[in-house]
Amino acid sequence: MVGPAYDSKNSISANNPTKKLLLSPDSFINLDHGDPTIFQPYWRKMGERCTMEISGSDLMSYFSDVGNFCWFLEPQLRDAIKRLHRTVGNAVTEDRYVLVGTGSTQLFQAALYAVSSPGGSDRTSVVCAAPYYSSYKEETDFLQSGLYKWAGDAYAFDKEGPYIEIVTSPNNPDGSIREAVVNREEGKLIHDLAYYWPQYTPITRPADYDIMLFTFSKSTGHAGSRIGWAIVKDEVVARKMAKFIELSSIGVSKESQLRAAKILGVVIEGCQHFGTADIENFFEYGQRLMSERWEKLKAVVKNSQIFGLPKYPIEWCSFTGKYIESHPAFAWLKCKEDTDIETILRANKMQTRGGERFGVGREYVRISLLSPEEMFNLFLERLSAIEEKGITYEKNHK
């Protein structure tokens, strides 16, 4: 999940990949959002296989599955989601409810609505261990709901009573594998597993939590479709989440749902026939790509005196059958204490997202590694060159 803001007119960004990137030494590059255009070359290679045709008389009704309480979920998409998780081994879907949303963003809010405790005198506190995804706070608080309110860092949470803890694993922004931290009886958990896919992290076991959120944007790179899904254990919670989607938008685009079903089907096929068919396994491709980017980034950071990166353990990935390291979608870059690294990077024509947005210090910054190749390379070049300029900037401003 990302929380984009629009760019200034003069910036050249990863955000319009249909236009040819024309990067010059002067171009401002936007690495703020996790716009997953990195995977576009793969899908281009897939050619006709993923092409979908929709006629003018298709998909006209509000309804997709009359008789299911999630009446707006296309059965083809539900089946593709279940098969994909079985194939990848990253989530339990047997005897679980599958819901679709307009991105996992809408489902996150549906989950808050479903598990908050109305009727109490207090709004239910929503917490997440820092550094946490920068948009949770705003998404929780923007309507000033009487049901729930943002309460910040889960580590600092000491209020009695019901609460909701979001567990993001692998974590956005820092890629770490996480478990709940508050662990009290009155807590409800929402697991945001947007990045629990083989290109980003070893698949160590099928996740099996009460509410799990996934998204088409990060699994295959199709952010423009706005398709997310939730896998939910409890029927009452699942029904309330479906009710939220109904009240919020009377369902979810059917065009996007059917396209997602088709593309996930191609991904599954690629996984099953890996090594024998002409479809390259998408996740192996993604893993190779992310691994290459991380190698390059680590080399640059290693040569630097001022930047640091988190270390990730090597773990057995049941999907690839190999010991692998995490290759998160974002670099969580650290500088020496109190350095305003976002400002330094901006002065060097790179838009990134500073640590304070994630509930930590400004010596941290989140940088998208999902940009097109050309932009990623320019980023590395600029990062390598920054040291001296960065320090100069620091001196001037102290």
Add this chain to the structure above:
Amino acid sequence: MVGPAYDSKNSISANNPTKKLLLSPDSFINLDHGDPTIFQPYWRKMGERCTMEISGSDLMSYFSDVGNFCWFLEPQLRDAIKRLHRTVGNAVTEDRYVLVGTGSTQLFQAALYAVSSPGGSDRTSVVCAAPYYSSYKEETDFLQSGLYKWAGDAYAFDKEGPYIEIVTSPNNPDGSIREAVVNREEGKLIHDLAYYWPQYTPITRPADYDIMLFTFSKSTGHAGSRIGWAIVKDEVVARKMAKFIELSSIGVSKESQLRAAKILGVVIEGCQHFGTADIENFFEYGQRLMSERWEKLKAVVKNSQIFGLPKYPIEWCSFTGKYIESHPAFAWLKCKEDTDIETILRANKMQTRGGERFGVGREYVRISLLSPEEMFNLFLERLSAIEEKGITYEKNHK
């Protein structure tokens, strides 16, 4: 706009038009939702013209229009919307902001967010003249927002201070043409013009209000795409609405947006070449269809001793260049006082929506006239036959 609930497994409904309707004398028919499948035969006739092809590598980015604050709006859709309104003459779009939403439902909530007055001690009251669309209340209140709250019938509203009035014209459920009723300085208006199209009502002038909501569902019948749009005068309001869509779902399905652009383009072409080309004018087609249904319905009601329908004035329609009557999407059927007409109709195997959901008495009921032909005919048959049974039912239950 409709507020659907899922049907029981045994009902045969308009809601799954891809399956062949197999109506028998025993079939329960669902006329509760305004599922606009009536227009499907037209789009089937359009054949290839509206067919859209999307490849696997298309539409991957979050962004559609970097540089526009409504960065998630596909420029093609914006242009098609503006051209359509110019062609139909039903709304002013020059020097206005166009926003897209996941149905007009999402935009309605975006508008509440944008025009409510945060910071005051009271939540902004949201009112609408009864009978009002049955979902406004629930959509306004379900998150118990601290910004706004539902305050019911605009005619009964007498509270001082800021308020928001929704003006639905033609009105859902009763098809009447409306203006604001509270008319105080501190009021903000949201005009829901979902049904201000030539197939439902004469186009008497281009609407020109602060916030106007339209939807793909009711204009062309493509409810499954979840595309709505807003035309907004004030930049600050438009920006806040875009922010709402960003926080609520990080934009709107691009597949649906591009399909809507394509289909609206075909509609425009049909309007421009009416009488000369091989594309039939969609609105003329729709007007003929709705007019036929209303004639048949009126004949049945005329023969009845217990049912009544609203009367609509005949007005000059600038689009068709003719004097025409309204042919609303819903029949707003009235029975004698205190009759629970919804229950009577249900006992006769017709699911409709009772008056109490719309803020009036249970002697009213809203019935969708947008069902497939076969279902509409079965509805007329049952309505004709109901009188005796209805009265029997009444007697048994009094």
